[in-house]
Each structure stands twice: as C-alpha cells, then as structure tokens.
Amino acid sequence: xxxxxxxxxxxxxxxxxxxxxxxxxxxxxxxxxxxxxxxxxxxxxxxxxxxxxxxxxxxxxxxxxxxxxxxxxxxxxxxxxxxxxxxxxxxxxxxxxxxxxxxxxxxxxxxxxxxxxxxxxxxxxxxxxxxxxxxxxxxxx
Numbered sequence: 001x002x003x004x005x006x007x008x009x010x011x012x013x014x015x016x017x018x019x020x021x022x023x024x025x026x027x028x029x030x031x032x033x034x035x036x037x038x039x040x041x042x043x044x045x046x047x048x049x050x051x052x053x054x055x056x057x058x059x060x061x062x063x064x065x066x067x068x069x070x071x072x073x074x075x076x077x078x079x080x081x082x083x084x085x086x087x088x089x090x091x092x093x094x095x096x097x098x099x100x101x102x103x104x105x106x107x108x109x110x111x112x113x114x115x116x117x118x119x120x121x122x123x124x125x126x127x128x129x130x131x132x133x134x135x136x137x138x139x140x141x
Contacts, residue, residue, distance in 0.1 A: 042080070
C-alpha cells in the first residue's frame with residue numbers, strides 16, 4: 001500500500017479510537033449536555049488559567065463575539081464564571097466552576113486512558129519513537 005494512503009488509514013483508525021474514548025466521556029452524566037467544542041473551550045480556559053475573553057478568542061482563533069456567545073452559554077450551564085479583573089474593572093476573567101473542573105477532569109481522563117491504551121501496546125523504544133514522531137508533526141504546524 002502506498003505510504004500516504006496507509007497514513008490516511010492509520011489516522012482514520014486512531015481518530016475513530018480516540019472518538020470512542022471521547023464518546024464514552026461525553027456520555028457520562030456530567031458531560032452529556034456539552035459539545036466537543038464546549039469541552040475544548042473549557043480545556044483552553046484551564047490551560048490559560050484565568051484568561052480574558054480576548055485571551056480565549058486569540059488562543060482559539062475565533063472572533064470575540066463568537067467567544068462571548070459560547071462563554072455565556074457555558075456560564076448559564078454552570079461550567080464557567082466571569083469575574084472582574086483586578087487590574088482593570090472593565091475586563092472580565094474566566095474561571096472554571098467546580099462543575100467545570102469536574103468536566104475537564106473527566107475529559108482529561110479520557111485522553112489519559114487513550115494514551116495508556118497506546119502505551120500498553122508498545123515497548124519503551126516504540127513509545128519514545130511515537131512521541132518523537134508526533135512531536136515532529138506538531139512542530140511542523
């Protein structure tokens with residue numbers, strides 16, 4: 001099989017497998033009312049730690065009105081809250097609520113479970129090579 005076609009097949013299979021782990025997490029009671037995009041936004045809020053709407057917009061690469069709409073929905077659902085910035089009272093920072101933290105933890109567990117499944121199939125040398133190759137791919141972006 002041609003290498004590029006083989007790569008497409010592997011990427012599709014890996015994506016499908018990761019989707020199964022994500023679906024299992026999304027079907028848990030705490031995540032059932034969230035979309036994958038909403039989970040991504042919550043993950044980014046955690047990663048950025050106390051971001052503003054602008055920070056979130058720039059990190060995700062969407063407009064501020066898009067972020068505002070999405071964030072307001074997540075606030076209404078009880079996963080985020082906004083608080084006035086200490087430096088500038090006109091600016092709001094975003095925080096995960098306890099429910100938001102639980103959701104992100106469940107989502108992180110799905111990723112960790114998937115990584116564990118992969119690592120259980122490989123020896124240390126193979127695992128290091130996979131990490132090296134994926135890191136190279138990521139760095140090309």
